Amino acid sequence: MTRVRLSISIALFALFVSLASILPAAAPAQIYLPGAEPAIPPKDTTLTIRVSRLAPGVYAAKLSYVWTGWVELPDGILVIDSGMADSAGVALADTIRARSPNKPFKYLVLTHAHDDHILGAKPFLSAGATLVAHESLVHDIDSTLGIPGNPSKEIGIRDHKRFGTALRPVDVVWLGRRADSRGDLIVHLPKQKVLFAGDLVWNKSIPWLLDPDFDKLGWYASLDSLMSPRYAANVLVPGHGLIAKPGEGIRFTRNYIRDADDKATRLAGWGQTLAEPRRWGYLGPYEGMEFYQEVHFMNMKRLLAEAKGVKTKGRAKVRAMRQ
Numbered sequence: 377m378t379r380v381r382l383s384i385s386i387a388l389f390a391l392f393v394s395l396a397s398i399l400p401a402a403a404p405a406q407i408y409l410p411g412a413e414p415a416i417p418p419k420d421t422t423l424t425i426r427v428s429r430l431a432p433g434v435y436a437a438k439l440s441y442v443w444t445g446w447v448e449l450p451d452g453i454l455v456i457d458s459g460m461a462d463s464a465g466v467a468l469a470d471t472i473r474a475r476s477p478n479k480p481f482k483y484l485v486l487t488h489a490h491d492d493h494i495l496g497a498k499p500f501l502s503a504g505a506t507l508v509a510h511e512s513l514v515h516d517i518d519s520t521l522g523i524p525g526n527p528s529k530e531i532g533i534r535d536h537k538r539f540g541t542a543l544r545p546v547d548v549v550w551l552g553r554r555a556d557s558r559g560d561l562i563v564h565l566p567k568q569k570v571l572f573a574g575d576l577v578w579n580k581s582i583p584w585l586l587d588p589d590f591d592k593l594g595w596y597a598s599l600d601s602l603m604s605p606r607y608a609a610n611v612l613v614p615g616h617g618l619i620a621k622p623g624e625g626i627r628f629t630r631n632y633i634r635d636a637d638d639k640a641t642r643l644a645g646w647g648q649t650l651a652e653p654r655r656w657g658y659l660g661p662y663e664g665m666e667f668y669q670e671v672h673f674m675n676m677k678r679l680l681a682e683a684k685g686v687k688t689k690g691r692a693k694v695r696a697m698r699q
């Protein structure tokens with residue numbers, strides 16, 4: 377009898393546990409006094425860092441919306457991009473120290489010069505890391521960071537440079553064309569088969585086509601290069617969006633640029649004016665994706681202008697994105 381009661385209690389408890397896991401948790405409500413609703417919703421300024429271990433000694437870390445990463449070398453850490461602010465750089469440095477302890481920051485590779493990738497650089501540079509960037513961008517990066525140039529602690533990449541060891545080589549490469557910007561570097565680990573693509577690749581996130589040096593054809597050519605066996609990888613870390621197999625992110629980026637440009641070209645042929653891009657610039661399959669509201673319509677306006685033969689200056693600062 378006792379055993380029967382016990383099994384009934386166990387069954388009831390199990391039912392309770394399974395129900396509890398099915399029922400949704402109460403959502404926290406945001407309540408404002410009547411008439412006090414802010415015209416602009418409050419910004420979420422909490423920095424979240426998500427770390428993925430991709431291979432022994434190789435990590436990717438997403439700082440809110442931007443991907444960074446690091447590789448353990450025998451003599452220190454090679455960091456890839458630094459996030460959007462000093463505070464983000466400090467948090468990333470702490471995250472790296474916690475997972476790869478007792479190693480100095482040896483190199484900081486900045487894949488390009490956009491604010492959301494470089495403004496967290498100072499904590500690494502002041503800890504002694506050597507700055508690595510495309511040779512045409514080193515000076516710009518110094519002036520954006522407000523630091524004096526230091527040639528003994530800077531490496532300008534002309535085409536490529538190999539870091540690391542024979543067991544864990546790390547290739548930092550410029551693919552030879554302007555694309556997302558003037559000097560987009562990739563970081564490829566041929567043995568571990570990991571590719572950090574910087575902003576050459578966006579996956580389920582709307583690419584920024586607004587850099588003054590944006591070059592559509594150069595971007596397609598760079599994506600072709602990334603598909604070649606030379607850069608074979610099992611996993612690709614994009615600048616923004618989702619980590620995936622390389623083909624997925626590369627195809628997404630190419631398809632978005634092509635779809636947006638095809639629409640702009642068609643509209644230019646019909647005499648569409650540049651005013652009110654939110655009325656004519658929608659692109660159904662991409663609606664609701666990260667940065668669709670913030671970036672996509674500016675992209676469309678620029679592509680339409682170019683399709684009409686109007687040269688555009690672009691935007692030197694990535695201000696439209698969340699800070």
Ligand SMILES: [Zn+2]
Nearest residue numbers: 490492575615
């Ligand atoms: Zn970016």
